[in-house]
Amino acid sequence: MSDKTRLQFDYRLKGLMKLFTLFAVLTLFIIFIGVVFKSYPILKTNSIFHFLFSSEWFPQKEKFGLFPFIVSTLWVTAIAMVLAVPFCILASIYLSEYADKKIIGWITPLIDILAGIPSVIFGIWGIIVVVPFVRDYLAPFFGKVSTGYSLITGGIVLSVMIVPVMVNILLEVFATVSKGLKEASLSLGATKWQTIKNVLLRKAAPGIVSAIALSLSRAFGETLAVLMVVGNVTKVPHSMLDPGQPLPALIANNYGEMMSIDLYDSALLLASLVLFIIVLIFNIASRLILRKMERNLG
Amino acid sequence: MSQIENNKGSIQVQNLNVYYGERHALKNLNIEIPKHKLTAIIGPSGCGKTTFLKCFNRLIETNENVNITGQFLVDGQNIFDPKVEITSIRKKMGLLSQRPYPLPMSIYDNITYGPRIHGERNKTKMAETVEYYLKQASLWEEVKDRLHSPASALSIGQQQRLCLARGLAVAPEFILGDEPTSALDPISSKHIEQKFIELKNQYTIVVVTHSLRQARRIADYIVFMYLGEIIEHGPAKELLSNPQHQLTKDYVTGEMS
Numbered sequence: 001m002s003d004k005t006r007l008q009f010d011y012r013l014k015g016l017m018k019l020f021t022l023f024a025v026l027t028l029f030i031i032f033i034g035v036v037f038k039s040y041p042i043l044k045t046n047s048i049f050h051f052l053f054s055s056e057w058f059p060q061k062e063k064f065g066l067f068p069f070i071v072s073t074l075w076v077t078a079i080a081m082v083l084a085v086p087f088c089i090l091a092s093i094y095l096s097e098y099a100d101k102k103i104i105g106w107i108t109p110l111i112d113i114l115a116g117i118p119s120v121i122f123g124i125w126g127i128i129v130v131v132p133f134v135r136d137y138l139a140p141f142f143g144k145v146s147t148g149y150s151l152i153t154g155g156i157v158l159s160v161m162i163v164p165v166m167v168n169i170l171l172e173v174f175a176t177v178s179k180g181l182k183e184a185s186l187s188l189g190a191t192k193w194q195t196i197k198n199v200l201l202r203k204a205a206p207g208i209v210s211a212i213a214l215s216l217s218r219a220f221g222e223t224l225a226v227l228m229v230v231g232n233v234t235k236v237p238h239s240m241l242d243p244g245q246p247l248p249a250l251i252a253n254n255y256g257e258m259m260s261i262d263l264y265d266s267a268l269l270l271a272s273l274v275l276f277i278i279v280l281i282f283n284i285a286s287r288l289i290l291r292k293m294e295r296n297l298g
Numbered sequence: 299m300s301q302i303e304n305n306k307g308s309i310q311v312q313n314l315n316v317y318y319g320e321r322h323a324l325k326n327l328n329i330e331i332p333k334h335k336l337t338a339i340i341g342p343s344g345c346g347k348t349t350f351l352k353c354f355n356r357l358i359e360t361n362e363n364v365n366i367t368g369q370f371l372v373d374g375q376n377i378f379d380p381k382v383e384i385t386s387i388r389k390k391m392g393l394l395s396q397r398p399y400p401l402p403m404s405i406y407d408n409i410t411y412g413p414r415i416h417g418e419r420n421k422t423k424m425a426e427t428v429e430y431y432l433k434q435a436s437l438w439e440e441v442k443d444r445l446h447s448p449a450s451a452l453s454i455g456q457q458q459r460l461c462l463a464r465g466l467a468v469a470p471e472f473i474l475g476d477e478p479t480s481a482l483d484p485i486s487s488k489h490i491e492q493k494f495i496e497l498k499n500q501y502t503i504v505v506v507t508h509s510l511r512q513a514r515r516i517a518d519y520i521v522f523m524y525l526g527e528i529i530e531h532g533p534a535k536e537l538l539s540n541p542q543h544q545l546t547k548d549y550v551t552g553e554m555s
Contacts, residue, residue, distance in 0.1 A: 100362055183357055184399040184461065188412040188468050189389035198411070203402040296448070 072244030079155025115164035123228030173207030213286035392465030400449035455486025
């Protein structure tokens with residue numbers, strides 16, 4: 001091959017890669033524009049704040065308040081994060097700092113398998129195990145009656161689903177903290193835990209924030225497994241033992257069965273838009289926190 | 299002051315063997331490190347210098363699959379005795395590593411880190427500590443106006459002096475250097491070498507070095523290692539000018555590197 005054809009090939013290949021990259025980013029905008037466009041009809045009838053804070057969801061009467069679903073989404077995600085974050089951080093510390101290579105060789109593939117389990121299987125596990133647990137033990141413990149299909153059930157199932165994602169990222173993050181830095185702390189007479197607390201976690205803090213942010217996006221969007229155990233009741237939940245219906249469940253449960261109610265379709269896309277915006281807000285917030293942390297650490 | 303009366307600052311190594319799994323990394327080392335002198339450990343790459351140094355503060359145990367036999371007496375006490383608290387051994391040994399590792403916190407907090415983990419809470423005392431040891435490491439003038447900015451913002455030479463000050467702040471008896479100037483520019487290296495020469499009146503210093511010239515400049519005593527064994531050791535001048543062993547001779551004349 002002549003130099004000219006080789007260089008031309010190189011040039012064209014680069015162009016192709018650029019195109020694909022652009023396309024990937026473009027999809028984001030296409031989806032966003034599509035969702036905005038489709039939810040426009042309902043936004044013409046009332047302000048977005050009306051839909052965000054109204055609790056009335058009666059599609060037959062063309063009332064589309066999203067408040068119950070937003071509250072459910074936040075509950076389920078918050079429960080999942082509260083359960084998963086400390087669990088994952090401690091498990092990752094154990095794997096990266098204490099466990100010997102043999103144990104790591106056993107555990108990390110298992111965690112990867114957990115990541116590959118289809119959502120629907122988590123849902124079934126939730127119905128078979130978590131629902132009865134909540135109904136027979138957790139609810140009575142708090143002196144309440146529950147069918148077991150509740151926000152906390154969704155939160156528990158979701159937290160287990162987040163674990164592999166978060167542990168994998170955290171392990172990567174902890175691996176970036178150099179051995180020399182930890183040895184510097186140890187050589188001053190610090191115990192292992194003092195070193196972990198003051199050096200490892202501090203150095204890894206921005207990475208931990210990223211790990212939480214990524215898991216959070218995953219948690220907000222997870223649909224099927226949560227939908228199977230959360231009860232799907234359209235009501236503003238007052239405790240985590242109440243059933244609820246998060247936004248993704250609302251959309252998945254109803255899209256395609258909108259009968260011939262005019263604005264139903266638009267209302268569900270508004271729900272998508274709200275979900276989109278919630279994820280966006282948390283993403284931006286985590287980026288701001290990250291930037292601040294990196295500035296402080298120098 | 300008789301030697302027996304004051305055991306502080308003494309190190310005796312007796313029949314020390316280190317195995318990494320199957321590999322016999324250190325072979326039957328026997329040596330006494332002279333007190334309040336600067337001892338340089340020299341030898342070609344892979345001869346076990348760093349492994350040996352890591353025994354001094356038991357950092358070697360952070361590796362997996364390490365097996366250690368023999369006695370390593372610091373102030374008359376075998377540091378590998380299971381009854382010994384590892385933190386108390388490490389507190390006695392200030393370490394300066396190959397490249398500086400400032401902790402992810404401010405300059406001020408880097409110095410107070412050691413005292414704090416050992417339970418010091420008195421704020422005025424800590425402020426004095428910071429000033430005193432930064433002066434000892436000749437860094438005070440350069441950083442006194444920005445004590446609370448991140449340590450990572452310092453130049454690499456300043457960082458190494460900060461690490462020295464941080465190590466001194468826990469009041470060790472020994473200073474260990476693992477090629478402490480290998481990542482530094484010539485001027486920063488000179489700073490550190492000068493510091494070592496000043497500090498040897500108060501501390502027993504052990505430095506692993508790759509540079510024969512550095513050993514010539516700063517060492518009082520030299521240990522030559524080869525393939526995990528101590529081949530020869532003695533006062534620096536004698537060993538360098540009149541090595542007894544053929545391997546030492548080859549190394550100091552540059553026949554082997």
